[in-house]
Every structure is written in structure tokens, then in C-alpha cells.
Amino acid sequence: MNNDLVRLPLLFVMLCALQVFVLNHCHLFGCAMPLFYLWFVLKMRKGMPKWVMMVIAFAMGITIDTFTNTPGVAAASMTAAAMAQPYLLQLFISREGDDNFIPSRVTLGLKPFVNYTIVLTGAYCTLFFTLEMFSFFNTLKWLQCVVGSTVLTVALILAADTLIHRVK
Numbered sequence: 001m002n003n004d005l006v007r008l009p010l011l012f013v014m015l016c017a018l019q020v021f022v023l024n025h026c027h028l029f030g031c032a033m034p035l036f037y038l039w040f041v042l043k044m045r046k047g048m049p050k051w052v053m054m055v056i057a058f059a060m061g062i063t064i065d066t067f068t069n070t071p072g073v074a075a076a077s078m079t080a081a082a083m084a085q086p087y088l089l090q091l092f093i094s095r096e097g098d099d100n101f102i103p104s105r106v107t108l109g110l111k112p113f114v115n116y117t118i119v120l121t122g123a124y125c126t127l128f129f130t131l132e133m134f135s136f137f138n139t140l141k142w143l144q145c146v147v148g149s150t151v152l153t154v155a156l157i158l159a160a161d162t163l164i165h166r167v168k
Contacts, residue, residue, distance in 0.1 A: 012060055015040050020067040031141060032148025036156045037064060037074075038124050041081045042117060046093070047100040050086060057082030070132060077128040081120060088123075092116040105158075106165050117157050118150070125150045 015037040023034045040060055044053050061078030065071060089103060092112040105113040129145045 008056065011040055011043070012056070012063075016060065016063050016067075019064060024068055028148060028152060029144070031145045032152050033145075034152040034156050035121075035125065035128065035149055036153060036160075038078075038081060038121060038153060039157050039160060041078060041085050041124075042120060042157060043102055043104070044082070044085060045100055045102050046086070046089060050083070053082040053085065054079050073128060073131045076131060077124055080127055081124045084123060085120060088116060088120055091119075104165065105161050113161070114154075114158065117154050121153050121157070122146075122150045125153065 019035075019037045023036055027033050037060060041053070041057050044056075057078040058075050061075030062072075064074040064078075068074070092108055092115060101107045103113065103116065107113075108116065125146045129142055129149070133142050133145075
């Protein structure tokens with residue numbers, strides 16, 4: 001738990017700065033944008049209380065919303081992702097697993113971690129772009145944004161997780 005007191009605020013600040021100053025300016029084909037700050041929710045410790053996860057995720061979402069002019073979209077999506085994370089994580093871990101581990105490709109294994117990342121990122125991007133567009137009149141554009149952003153975000157998260165564990 002003491003490790004979380006240093007790790008979470010540092011990760012919070014780094015991911016917010018990276019998203020606001022760099023990644024928000026990267027639009028692939030005019031619709032796909034990496035939403036890398038979702039990594040914050042993916043890396044939350046398994047045994048963390050759900051209400052703490054939701055409050056921290058909401059704080060990150062509202063911080064992103066403040067700097068990107070998306071009123072409430074990231075906050076609602078991050079809160080929903082934090083609410084779903086413990087239940088999705090249960091699908092990809094073994095029953096006798098440690099109660100206080102941090103999800104990664106090392107702790108879960110490569111295939112379960114990739115699947116966990118794809119499912120949570122896909123759900124997040126679907127909710128994010130549904131709230132942002134708030135319309136289904138342009139379904140093709142919505143689908144391009146969801147799929148493109150999911151692919152970019154998953155690729156960045158897997159690359160970052162691999163890089164972090166190679167450095168250790």
C-alpha cells in the first residue's frame with residue numbers, strides 16, 4: 001500500500017501530461033486518437049477498494065476533460081472503466097492468485113493481459129466516443145473512432161508495459 005502512495009500520484013501526473021501535451025495532438029486518419037491515460041485504470045492493484053478506484057479514475061477523467069474541452073466525457077468513461085475493472089480482471093486471473101498484484105503481462109501472462117487490455121480498452125473507447133458524439137447519425141465515423149482508438153491505445157499500452165518490464 002505504501003508503494004501506491006508514490007506510484008499512483010506519479011503515474012497520474014505523467015499520464016495526464018503525456019495525454020494533454022502530446023497524444024491529444026496525434027490523430028491518425030482524422031479519427032483515431034490514442035487514449036493512453038486508460039493505462040492508469042488497467043494498472044490498478046487487484047485488492048484496491050472499488051470506491052477508491054472510482055474516485056481516482058474520476059479525478060483523472062475530470063483533469064483530462066479540463067484540458068481537452070470534453071465536458072464530462074473522460075470523467076464518465078474513466079469512472080465506468082474503474083467500476084468494470086475488478087470484474088473484468090477476475091475473468092483473466094487464476095483463482096488462487098495473490099490478492100494484491102498489479103496487472104501486467106508478467107503477472108497475468110501475455111495472452112490474458114492482451115485480452116484484458118483489449119476488452120477494457122474497447123469498452124472504454126466505445127463509451128467515450130458514444131458520449132462525445134452523442135449521436136448515431138454518423139455510425140461509420142463513430143465506428144472508425146472506436147476501432148482506431150482502441151487499436152492505437154492497446155498498442156501503446158502493450159508497448160509501455162513491455163518497456164517497463166524490460167527496464168526492471
